[in-house]
Amino acid sequence: QKEVEQNSGPLSVPEGAIASLNCTYSDRGSQSFFWYRQxxxxxxxxxxxxxxxxxxxxxxxxxQLNKAxxxxxxxxxxSQPSDSATYLCAxxxxxxxxxxxxxxxxxTQLKVEx
Amino acid sequence: xxxxxQTPRYLIKTRGQQVTLSCSPISGHRSVSxxxxxxxxxxxxxxxxxxxxxxxxxxFPGRFSGRxxxxxxxxxxxxxxxxxxxxxxxCASSLIPQGTGxxxxxxxxxxxxxxx
Numbered sequence: 001q002k003e004v005e006q007n008s009g010p011l012s013v014p015e016g017a018i019a020s021l022n023c024t025y026s027d028r029g030s031q032s033f034f035w036y037r038q039x040x041x042x043x044x045x046x047x048x049x050x051x052x053x054x055x056x057x058x059x060x061x062x063x064q065l066n067k068a069x070x071x072x073x074x075x076x077x078x079s080q081p082s083d084s085a086t087y088l089c090a091x092x093x094x095x096x097x098x099x100x101x102x103x104x105x106x107x108t109q110l111k112v113e114x
Numbered sequence: 115x116x117x118x119x120q121t122p123r124y125l126i127k128t129r130g131q132q133v134t135l136s137c138s139p140i141s142g143h144r145s146v147s148x149x150x151x152x153x154x155x156x157x158x159x160x161x162x163x164x165x166x167x168x169x170x171x172x173x174f175p176g177r178f179s180g181r182x183x184x185x186x187x188x189x190x191x192x193x194x195x196x197x198x199x200x201x202x203x204x205c206a207s208s209l210i211p212q213g214t215g216x217x218x219x220x221x222x223x224x225x226x227x228x229x230x
Contacts, residue, residue: 042223043204043221043223044204046218046220049218100211101159101162101170101212102147102159102217102219103159104149104156104159106155106157
């Protein structure tokens with residue numbers, strides 16, 4: 001089982017629709033969860049992070065966390081063509097020898113169609 | 115303020131050679147993390163340095179090494195290059211170590227390595 005799993009997509013949604021991106025993680029002790037966006041040929045950039053169960057909203061973006069189900073999602077309302085990118089889910093997990101590290105999923109490619 | 119700077123941006127090497135990549139973090143950032151990104155594997159954690167000390171290391175062979183200098187600049191080295199080392203190598207910096215509070219990584223543009 002991968003530490004952080006995402007459907008690779010592509011996920012295609014029409015302009016103006018809600019895009020729903022999902023991520024599951026294996027380490028029940030994970031505490032912090034991040035969503036990064038990566039445009040083709042560019043480096044990842046942070047969209048938002050979430051620590052607590054429930055929803056966190058930032059503009060058109062809403063992150064949802066369910067620690068019991070080990071599930072985190074990102075909703076993008078009113079999707080725009082400029083949202084077309086790969087979305088990376090990242091989770092902070094502890095290491096066997098101590099310390100923590102940020103582990104990324106392989107990303108979901110989102111295509112917003114006109 | 116300047117972002118994370120990685121050099122070189124592109125390089126081509128042949129099998130068996132070695133390569134050194136450089137990363138200058140955002141001013142004031144003391145944590146530097148390195149990732150390897152390939153189409154099939156996504157972003158794989160290589161190592162993290164904080165205040166010149168390696169805090170964590172990913173599951174990569176000993177051919178991959180790194181270091182951090184007193185000014186927080188970091189270098190990573192890959193020796194005896196293999197074809198499978200072809201990838202985008204990303205450096206990310208943050209104020210505080212990974213796993214500590216609201217640790218937000220800022221990525222550089224990456225160094226794209228091609229091994230022939």
